[in-house]
Amino acid sequence: MAPKRRKDDERATSLEHLLAAKEIAVVCGSGGVGKTTTAAAAAAMAAASLGGKVLVVTVDPARRLANALGLEGFGNKEKPVPPDAFKQAGVQPRGELWAAMLDTKESWDALIHMHAPDKETAKRILDNPLYQNVSGRFVQSHDYIAMERLYEIHTSGDYDLIVVDTPPTRNAIDFLEAPEHMADFFSSRFLRWLTAPARSRVINFASRPFYQVADRILGTQFLQDISEFFMNFQTMYDGFVERARAVDRLLHDRRTTFIVVSTLEHVPVREAEFFIEALDERKFHLGALVLNKVLPSYFRDEGATKVAERLCSDSPEVAHAAESLIANPDKAAPVLREVGESFLNFQVVAKREQEQRNELAKLPEVVATVPYFDSDIYDMGGLLDLGFQIWGRRD
Amino acid sequence: MARDLLDHKLLFVTGKGGVGKSTVAAALALLASQRGKRTLACEIDAKGNLSDFFESGPTDYEPREVQPNLYAMSMDTEASLQEYLRLQMRLPAIARIGPLARAFEFVATAAPGVREILTVGKPVWEVREGHYDLVVVDAVATGHIVSQLAAPQSINELVHVGLIRQQTGWLIDILGKKETTGLVIVTTPEEMPVNETIELAGRVEDETDVALKGIVVNRVLPELFGRGEEEVFEELRQPAAVGALDDSLGSPVEPVFEAARLAVTMRRTRAGHLDRLRTSIDSSIPLLYVPYLFMRAHGFRTTRQVAEALSAELSY
Numbered sequence: 001m002a003p004k005r006r007k008d009d010e011r012a013t014s015l016e017h018l019l020a021a022k023e024i025a026v027v028c029g030s031g032g033v034g035k036t037t038t039a040a041a042a043a044a045m046a047a048a049s050l051g052g053k054v055l056v057v058t059v060d061p062a063r064r065l066a067n068a069l070g071l072e073g074f075g076n077k078e079k080p081v082p083p084d085a086f087k088q089a090g091v092q093p094r095g096e097l098w099a100a101m102l103d104t105k106e107s108w109d110a111l112i113h114m115h116a117p118d119k120e121t122a123k124r125i126l127d128n129p130l131y132q133n134v135s136g137r138f139v140q141s142h143d144y145i146a147m148e149r150l151y152e153i154h155t156s157g158d159y160d161l162i163v164v165d166t167p168p169t170r171n172a173i174d175f176l177e178a179p180e181h182m183a184d185f186f187s188s189r190f191l192r193w194l195t196a197p198a199r200s201r202v203i204n205f206a207s208r209p210f211y212q213v214a215d216r217i218l219g220t221q222f223l224q225d226i227s228e229f230f231m232n233f234q235t236m237y238d239g240f241v242e243r244a245r246a247v248d249r250l251l252h253d254r255r256t257t258f259i260v261v262s263t264l265e266h267v268p269v270r271e272a273e274f275f276i277e278a279l280d281e282r283k284f285h286l287g288a289l290v291l292n293k294v295l296p297s298y299f300r301d302e303g304a305t306k307v308a309e310r311l312c313s314d315s316p317e318v319a320h321a322a323e324s325l326i327a328n329p330d331k332a333a334p335v336l337r338e339v340g341e342s343f344l345n346f347q348v349v350a351k352r353e354q355e356q357r358n359e360l361a362k363l364p365e366v367v368a369t370v371p372y373f374d375s376d377i378y379d380m381g382g383l384l385d386l387g388f389q390i391w392g393r394r395d
Numbered sequence: 396m397a398r399d400l401l402d403h404k405l406l407f408v409t410g411k412g413g414v415g416k417s418t419v420a421a422a423l424a425l426l427a428s429q430r431g432k433r434t435l436a437c438e439i440d441a442k443g444n445l446s447d448f449f450e451s452g453p454t455d456y457e458p459r460e461v462q463p464n465l466y467a468m469s470m471d472t473e474a475s476l477q478e479y480l481r482l483q484m485r486l487p488a489i490a491r492i493g494p495l496a497r498a499f500e501f502v503a504t505a506a507p508g509v510r511e512i513l514t515v516g517k518p519v520w521e522v523r524e525g526h527y528d529l530v531v532v533d534a535v536a537t538g539h540i541v542s543q544l545a546a547p548q549s550i551n552e553l554v555h556v557g558l559i560r561q562q563t564g565w566l567i568d569i570l571g572k573k574e575t576t577g578l579v580i581v582t583t584p585e586e587m588p589v590n591e592t593i594e595l596a597g598r599v600e601d602e603t604d605v606a607l608k609g610i611v612v613n614r615v616l617p618e619l620f621g622r623g624e625e626e627v628f629e630e631l632r633q634p635a636a637v638g639a640l641d642d643s644l645g646s647p648v649e650p651v652f653e654a655a656r657l658a659v660t661m662r663r664t665r666a667g668h669l670d671r672l673r674t675s676i677d678s679s680i681p682l683l684y685v686p687y688l689f690m691r692a693h694g695f696r697t698t699r700q701v702a703e704a705l706s707a708e709l710s711y
């Protein structure tokens with residue numbers, strides 16, 4: 001059995017404390033900032049040091065990362081991450097790490113089977129050409145399905161902690177509102193009209209100019225296809241709405257926390273701010289902010305800056321000191337100058353990052369900074385390296 | 396040929412989120428306008444910020460001249476629907492678009508291509524009407540571009556009658572014409588963007604009529620050392636040399652060396668991804684490299700510099 005978790009209300013001062021007290025962590029942020037990597041790293045750390053059964057649900061991991069997590073094939077099923085992965089990284093985990101990939105299509109199919117009143121209706125829906133589109137792009141369906149899947153797994157009670165990665169959305173708050181949108185969609189007037197019995201529809205039709213327009217543009221046949229499809233869909237209305245509400249409640253539950261990931265580039269930072277604000281307004285629990293891919297702090301060090309400037313301005317003189325110690329002394333000066341110039345180049349970026357950091361107004365209790373790693377992160381060792389960066393008490 | 400990129404009439408610029416789509420789209424448009432082409436930069440991404448790259452105030456559906464010869468606009472599906480109904484369907488302007496827009500939203504949610512046809516339709520229409528020499532589209536990210544470019548076909552498959560069906564012909568025509576229309580994918584030399592680029596190149600070929608005409612590799616880090624210099628650097632990093640340099644500088648050289656090492660390994664990791672890109676993409680597709688710009692702020696200056704870099708890449 002998993003070790004007992006802290007359930008007290010004490011404020012978390014590190015990601016470790018935060019995750020020890022929560023059952024669900026939703027990792028979100030702008031595209032490409034490192035959500036998938038952070039989610040996997042946080043889950044790996046939790047499994048390694050907190051113990052218990054920890055699941056990471058990822059969306060679109062890089063292939064090598066998927067391999068590292070033992071997720072070669074596609075599919076929704078949760079799988080244990082081979083303990084060998086930890087062993088190779090020299091770590092003896094206290095708990096178990098499990099991983100699952102989010103497969104939107106498969107999750108939708110499962111949802112249809114669950115909510116459809118009978119097998120025939122389910123089949124009619126699944127076979128409709130419109131369904132492909134609906135399951136792929138339906139009102140933020142990707143976002144909704146991620147949350148839906150989370151609900152299902154959480155309800156199973158199999159895990160002590162679930163860390164959920166989120167899909168790259170155009171707008172980070174989309175998926176917070178996905179359950180609501182889903183409920184709205186099913187209550188739409190147009191849907192009711194489309195699925196009304198044919199005769200009353202004809203009457204309505206004549207009286208509503210915009211349906212005439214719709215008919216002229218799309219053709220009666222197509223409108224009929226749509227209405228037939230939604231007629232079948234309608235049978236699932238209650239199930240869907242109820243479920244969407246339950247998902248929304250779970251996200252608001254005090255056992256759920258949100259981890260916002262951002263880089264210190266302009267656009268992601270603005271998005272992170274916006275998202276933090278949105279979480280606050282909607283009364284979700286903001287647990288931590290992870291600032292990822294940040295240039296190392298030595299770029300802002302004054303001593304180092306002076307050194308770099310001297311390397312640029314009088315490299316021959318500086319090089320002189322070391323010339324007797326190397327095989328190719330005439331090349332020392334240009335190399336030192338290039339090293340100095342490169343430092344000052346990156347420093348421009350590092351300073352801009354610092355400005356972005358300072359501008360962040362509202363911050364959660366836990367703020368972790370992760371440096372830019374030399375290379376991609378694609379194995380357990382790399383994940384744990386990143387994990388250590390976010391785990392401890394800091395800032 | 397890379398040289399001919401700006402000789403198209405319609406260019407769609409796509410790529411993974413954040414790689415520099417808008418920067419490159421703005422730069423290509425600027426470059427074309429500088430070369431005397433009447434150019435429209437059209438942003439069809441709802442959350443767009445294309446106007447930031449011209450620093451010329453907000454743009455809306457009505458194209459506005461932001462530089463000599465250079466016009467900018469941003470997509471607004473509702474305005475596009477209005478215009479579409481008026482121009483294509485010959486319906487009178489509808490006073491209350493609200494209910495129709497809502498019904499449209501609903502249908503568009505379910506039916507593939509209905510929304511896309513409006514967003515893609517506008518720039519294609521501008522091309523058909525010959526209003527501009529070149530239309531550069533700051534398009535949606537890799538995940539959605541295929542469904543956008545293939546929208547007219549999807550409509551054809553699902554809708555068998557009705558006015559919308561009759562409108563797809565000229566769209567398909569223009570999108571499929573190789574000398575007229577081209578797709579540009581922007582990437583950075585990083586793992587995920589490169590993966591997405593390779594995957595997208597395949598899907599564009601299989602699922603759309605639009606031809607891939609170039610890949611812009613953005614934010615390429617400079618090679619820090621020339622030939623033989625890296626060995627010298629390694630020697631200088633030996634403790635004895637570091638000690639001597641510290642004495643001469645009066646301050647530790649270590650962080651500056653560490654920074655150089657980071658720059659070298661970052662570049663090396665990226666070179667691996669670039670190799671993968673080169674070997675996975677048809678060799679007839681030009682790769683255009685844009686260096687990482689170490690600049691304090693981003694805006695029109697970035698656009699100009701990227702335009703210069705692209706200009707150099709396009710002219711050999």
Ligand SMILES: Nc1ncnc2c1ncn2[C@@H]1O[C@H](COP(=O)(O)OP(=O)(O)OP(=O)(O)O)[C@@H](O)[C@H]1O
Nearest residue numbers: 031032033034035036037168293372373376377586
């Ligand atoms: N601190 C870091 N240093 C260096 N590389 C990193 C770091 N964090 C993440 N990366 C790399 O950045 C890339 C993007 O990371 P990741 O896939 O986690 O982002 P994401 O936010 O999930 O992206 P998407 O929005 O596309 O889902 C990966 O190749 C990953 O290895």
Ligand SMILES: Nc1ncnc2c1ncn2[C@@H]1O[C@H](COP(=O)(O)OP(=O)(O)OP(=O)(O)O)[C@@H](O)[C@H]1O
Nearest residue numbers: 412413414415416417418613614686687688693697
């Ligand atoms: N070559 C470059 N060197 C340095 N910074 C760059 C370069 N190209 C673009 N940038 C900067 O990177 C950031 C992202 O660029 P941009 O907004 O063009 O990307 P995008 O792909 O359009 O993003 P989105 O997916 O959000 O639309 C901007 O701040 C931009 O100024």
Ligand SMILES: [Mg+2]
Nearest residue numbers: 035036059060
């Ligand atoms: Mg991801």
Ligand SMILES: [Mg+2]
Nearest residue numbers: 416417443444
């Ligand atoms: Mg953009």
